[in-house]
Amino acid sequence: MYQQFYSRFLAANQGKQHFACHSHYFWPDVTRDAQLQYWDDSAQYVDHKWEYFFTDCVPELQQKIARILQAPAAEQIVFAPNTHELLYRIITCFDPHKPLRILTTDSEFHSFNRQSTRMEELPNVNVTRIPTQPFATFEQRFKHALQTQAADLVFFSQVFFNSGMALSNVDALVEAVPDSDTVVVVDGYHGFMAIPTDLSRVCQRAFYLGGSYKYAQGGEGACFAIVPTDNAMRPLYTGWFAEFGELSQAKAGQVGYSKNGMRFAGATMDFSALYRLRAVLRLFDENNLDVAVINQFIKHCQQTFLTCLDEVGHPLLCRERLIMESLEQHGHFLAFDLPSAHDAQSLHDHLHQHGILTDYRGNRLRFGFGLYHNPLEYDFSCLKQAPSC
Numbered sequence: 001m002y003q004q005f006y007s008r009f010l011a012a013n014q015g016k017q018h019f020a021c022h023s024h025y026f027w028p029d030v031t032r033d034a035q036l037q038y039w040d041d042s043a044q045y046v047d048h049k050w051e052y053f054f055t056d057c058v059p060e061l062q063q064k065i066a067r068i069l070q071a072p073a074a075e076q077i078v079f080a081p082n083t084h085e086l087l088y089r090i091i092t093c094f095d096p097h098k099p100l101r102i103l104t105t106d107s108e109f110h111s112f113n114r115q116s117t118r119m120e121e122l123p124n125v126n127v128t129r130i131p132t133q134p135f136a137t138f139e140q141r142f143k144h145a146l147q148t149q150a151a152d153l154v155f156f157s158q159v160f161f162n163s164g165m166a167l168s169n170v171d172a173l174v175e176a177v178p179d180s181d182t183v184v185v186v187d188g189y190h191g192f193m194a195i196p197t198d199l200s201r202v203c204q205r206a207f208y209l210g211g212s213y214k215y216a217q218g219g220e221g222a223c224f225a226i227v228p229t230d231n232a233m234r235p236l237y238t239g240w241f242a243e244f245g246e247l248s249q250a251k252a253g254q255v256g257y258s259k260n261g262m263r264f265a266g267a268t269m270d271f272s273a274l275y276r277l278r279a280v281l282r283l284f285d286e287n288n289l290d291v292a293v294i295n296q297f298i299k300h301c302q303q304t305f306l307t308c309l310d311e312v313g314h315p316l317l318c319r320e321r322l323i324m325e326s327l328e329q330h331g332h333f334l335a336f337d338l339p340s341a342h343d344a345q346s347l348h349d350h351l352h353q354h355g356i357l358t359d360y361r362g363n364r365l366r367f368g369f370g371l372y373h374n375p376l377e378y379d380f381s382c383l384k385q386a387p388s389c
Contacts, residue, residue, distance in 0.1 A: 001297070005029060005283065006372040017379070019358040022164075022190065022333035022368030025217045027276070034279035038272040053271050054244055061274055064281045065224060068291060069208065070198040076227045076261035081269050083189060083209040084111040086225040087155075089264050090185060090207060091115075092236035094152060100125045103151035105142065107132040107160045109187065116155075135165050135324055139173065146176040154184045158191035159331035162361045163323050166195055166331045174202040183233075185209065192216060194298070194332040196291045204229050212277040215294075215332060217371075221273030227261035239267030294371060298332050304375035305334070305367065314383045317347055317365065333368040335361075346387045354382035 003010060009026035018026065045052045058079065066074035080086045094100050102116055106129040119125045130145050132138050146154065154177055159166045167173065170186060177184055184206035191197055192210035199208055208226040212218030234257060235242075242257055242265045257263035284290070306319045321336040338344045344360040351358060358367050 001374075002289075002371040003374060008032065010372060015355050017356045017377070018372075019356060019367040019369070021370035021373075022161075022214060022331075022366060023359055025214055025368075025370055026372050027217055027219055028280055028283055030279040030283050031218060031276040034275040035272055038275040053274075057271065057274050057278060061224075061278050061281070064278070064285075065210075065226075068193065068197075068281075069203075069210075069226065070200045071203045071208075071226050072200060073203070073229050073260075076203070076229055076231075077224050078227060078261040078264045079222065079224050079269075079274060080266050081221050081223065081273070082111075083187070083211055083223045083225075084115070085266055086209055086223065086264060087112060087185065088115065089235040089237045089266070090183065090225075090233070091119075091153070093183070093233040096124075098124065100153065101151045102127045102153045102155065103130070103145060103149055104128070104155045105130050105132050105138075105157070105160070107162050108155065108157060109161045109189070112155060112187065132160060132163065132165065135163070135329075138165075139167060139169065143173055143176045146173065147178060150179070151177075151182050154182055155187065156185075157187040157189075158197070159188075159195060161190055162335070162364060164190075164330045164333045164335045164366070165324060166191070166329060168329075170197075171201050174206045177205075183207070189214060190331050190333075193291055194295065196295060199226065212273065212280070216277055217280045218277030219273060221270055222277040225261070225264060227264055231261075231263070233263070235264055237266075239265060241265035241267055289371075295332075297371065298369045299327055301369040301373050301375045302327050302330070302334060305369070305378060308378045308380050309383075312380050312383045314386060315388045316343060317383060317386070323364070332370075333366050336365045336367075338363045338365055343387075350386045351382065356380070356382070 005028040006026050008029050041052065042049055062074040062077040065077055104116065104127065116127050120127050128149060130142050142156065156173065158170055174184055186206050186208050188208050188210045193215040203226050205228060207228065211223035213220045238255065242263055244258060244262050244265065309318055316338055317336060321338060323335045323337050324330060341363045344363050344365045347365055348358060348360045358365065360366060
């Protein structure tokens, strides 16, 4: 139904079944035109292109993202090349000479996990990680930790990158944080444009991080944070973009910051990624493809995929090995818990040899699903000759 939007990527990958959408989503054809438009606009506006970008591209994207996530204040959205830059800008708001208590999980993406682990080497930083397993009790256990353990920074994912587990109630976790001074950050990268999300209740309390490399389909380089309204934090890691817009009053000798989300902006970046993201969101608007419609299609693909596996009857790659039983508990990829990392790698390699592209993390084999899939074309007959142990 939607393959017409992806003709160039599909033509470049003929004969392959691409199940790594959760890692690198195919780009719609409109993103190529957007890339060229960025070049043309750069040639036209030259020295004045920054003013043009911030009065044309940025406001439109802010409005579109705010509508998708039901965030009431579009001006609180700030862009950066990656979410790690935005995360670290938040971290630099804390006094480096004072104790820093971080409460998080054991399943966060590499950037946060690496950064927090490095920070743990400092004598004033303490990190508490709540295990996501067993999944059935995670939200209850994490909520209890939020209510009983003092923290300066809380960080957790909407959908966990290594399992695909989607939280059922982000609002309840954010609202469970008792101290209004605690900074709350939700990593929404695997949720944005995949899971219908309503941030209207919590966006004044929590930061929300997202980007276009996965399900927003604009490629790398276009990430964003929704900054809580009336936020007065002053990032130490700051750049000249943070001076765009109205500046807050600064004390003598202090650096001023914009009053809106731009206070967390950085410096010069390649805006072609924002052009690509804008083109994708325009495409979706033109074709009435909202997140609910997309999610419904992906769930259909996932169900068809599992039915195909049932027919093949492989002893390891089967629905009984799904990390969670219900598809409603998953984001847009499914993870299978195999007996060992060797099993995961062996099956991954066998599938790759037969043109089925996916990936694995430890003993978890992951399959992503995208709008460019046609579930009628799924073919896993190669599993009949696949290793089973």
